Amino acid sequence: MFIDNTEIKETLQYLVEQNEISDTERLGCEERMQLVTYQDGVLEISTPSRYYRDRYEERYKEKMEEYLSHIEGKAISIQFSVRPSTLTESESSPPQPTATQTNQVKQQRPTGLSLLYTFETFVPGENSLYPYNAAIAIAKNPGSAYNPCLIYGGVGLGKTHLMQAIGNYIYDHNPHMNIIFISAEKMFHDLASHTRGNSPHAFREKYRNADVLLMDDIHLLQRKVETQNELFYVFNELYAQQKQIVFTCDRPISELQNFSARMTSRFERGLTVDLQPPTFETKIAIIKKKLEIEGKEFPSEVIELIANTIQTNVRDLEAAITNIHAYADLTGEKITLESTMTRLKATFAGSLAPQGTISTSKVQKIIADYFDVTVNDLKSKRKTKNIVYPRQLAMYILRQITDLSTTEIGLEFGGRDHTTVMHACQKIEDLKIIDPNIESTIRNLIRSVKENIES
Numbered sequence: 001m002f003i004d005n006t007e008i009k010e011t012l013q014y015l016v017e018q019n020e021i022s023d024t025e026r027l028g029c030e031e032r033m034q035l036v037t038y039q040d041g042v043l044e045i046s047t048p049s050r051y052y053r054d055r056y057e058e059r060y061k062e063k064m065e066e067y068l069s070h071i072e073g074k075a076i077s078i079q080f081s082v083r084p085s086t087l088t089e090s091e092s093s094p095p096q097p098t099a100t101q102t103n104q105v106k107q108q109r110p111t112g113l114s115l116l117y118t119f120e121t122f123v124p125g126e127n128s129l130y131p132y133n134a135a136i137a138i139a140k141n142p143g144s145a146y147n148p149c150l151i152y153g154g155v156g157l158g159k160t161h162l163m164q165a166i167g168n169y170i171y172d173h174n175p176h177m178n179i180i181f182i183s184a185e186k187m188f189h190d191l192a193s194h195t196r197g198n199s200p201h202a203f204r205e206k207y208r209n210a211d212v213l214l215m216d217d218i219h220l221l222q223r224k225v226e227t228q229n230e231l232f233y234v235f236n237e238l239y240a241q242q243k244q245i246v247f248t249c250d251r252p253i254s255e256l257q258n259f260s261a262r263m264t265s266r267f268e269r270g271l272t273v274d275l276q277p278p279t280f281e282t283k284i285a286i287i288k289k290k291l292e293i294e295g296k297e298f299p300s301e302v303i304e305l306i307a308n309t310i311q312t313n314v315r316d317l318e319a320a321i322t323n324i325h326a327y328a329d330l331t332g333e334k335i336t337l338e339s340t341m342t343r344l345k346a347t348f349a350g351s352l353a354p355q356g357t358i359s360t361s362k363v364q365k366i367i368a369d370y371f372d373v374t375v376n377d378l379k380s381k382r383k384t385k386n387i388v389y390p391r392q393l394a395m396y397i398l399r400q401i402t403d404l405s406t407t408e409i410g411l412e413f414g415g416r417d418h419t420t421v422m423h424a425c426q427k428i429e430d431l432k433i434i435d436p437n438i439e440s441t442i443r444n445l446i447r448s449v450k451e452n453i454e455s
Ligand SMILES: Nc1ncnc2c1ncn2[C@@H]1O[C@H](COP(=O)(O)OP(=O)(O)OP(=O)(O)O)[C@@H](O)[C@H]1O
Pocket: 117, 121, 122, 123, 124, 125, 128, 153, 154, 155, 156, 157, 158, 159, 160, 161, 162, 250, 286, 314, 315, 318
C-alpha cells in the first residue's frame, strides 16, 4: 500500500466537502503539510512549526485518520512533526503564496483579503479587546450586530488586520456573500478611472452590490470631494439594505478635515472602536505568537528586550523579529541581548526611546499636517476653530514633552504671552474630560513626534 502527497490533498479536499475546513484553510494546509514517511500504518506529516503541528493535531488529525483509514481499508494513524530548523527561512515561515497560488487565491478571493490576517493570528490585549470582540460579533452577524463600524487608531496597530479578519471570517462562513475590501485610496482611483471611461454608473453598481463593504484608511478621502459624494450614495444604499459596512481611520471621525458633515454623521450612527498601542505584556504575547507562527525561537530575555525597546507599533515589532532573525541566519551569529540591541539600534535609530532633542518646529509641523493646516496658521493671529484647536493642542503637547517654559512656547507661536499658553493647556485638559477621544489623539500625536525625533 502506498500513500503520497496526492492522498493528503484528497483527504483535505474531503474535509472541505464535509465542511470541516474552509477552502482557504485547505490551501494553507496543502502548502504546509509534507509527507515524511508511511510505515506500518503510521503516516508522518511534517509542518513548519510547533504552532501548526499542534493546530493540525487538534483540529484535523482525527478526521484525516478516519478518511485515510477508510480509503486504505485499514487503520491509519497520523503523526504530525515539525520540520527540522535546518530548513531555510523561507521554508519555515508561513507560506508566501507562489505565483500560481497567488492566482488561485485571487480567483477564490476576488476581494483582495490576505490569508495572514485572521482572528486566529490576532493577539488581543487590553489595548484591543473591545475592537477585537466587536470585530468577532460583526463577523458572526454581518449587517445586524454593529453597523456601520469604524475602527480607528494610530499606524501599525492592527486596524487592517482586524478588518481583514472580519472579511476572512465572513468569506469562510458565507462564501456566497459579495465582500468588497478596498482602501480608500484605491476607491478614489477606481472612481477616477470609471469617470474617465464615462461609466460612473458602473462604479456605483459595483459597490452598491456589496453584501459587506470593508474600506481601509478612510482618512485618505479628506479633500476628495467627489469620492466622498459617491461613497455617501453607496453608504446610504448599503445601510438601507442592512449590508455590513466597516471603515478604518487613523483618527476619530470628529477630527477628519475637509470631510463632508453628512458623511461623518453617517459614521457616527454606528459603533466606533479604537486600537491603542499594546502594553508590555501584550507585546510579549504578540512577539511569541509571531515567532510560533513562523517557526522561530528567540531567548526569552531577547523577547523582553524587543518588547521593552520598541515603543511604536506592532508593525515595528514584526520588523524587529524579521531583522534580528535574518541577521543571525545570514551571519551564523547567536541571537543574544547584545546582538539584538545592535540590530534594534541599526533598524530603529530614530524611533527608540527618546535620546535626541524634540524640535518645536517639528512638533508644529506634525500637528499642522494632522489637522490639515499650516505651521504659519498655528503661529498666526487667526482665531477660527479649525486653527485654534490645533494651536492649543500643539502648545499642550510641547508643554507635555519638552522642558520649555510657557513663555518659551508662547514665543514659538507668533510671540504669544505665557498666559495664552497656560490657557491653552487648561482648555485641552477640560476638553479631555468632555471628549475621551482627545486622549488617544494626543497619544498618537506624541508617538508621531517621538518617531520623528532628531538625535
Ligand atoms: N494584536 C495583534 N496581533 C497580531 N498581529 C498584529 C496585532 N496588531 C497588529 N498586528 C500586525 O501588525 C502589522 C500592522 O497591522 P495593520 O496593517 O493592521 O495596521 P494598521 O493599524 O492598519 O496600520 P496602518 O494605519 O499603517 O495601515 C500587521 O502585520 C498585523 O498583522
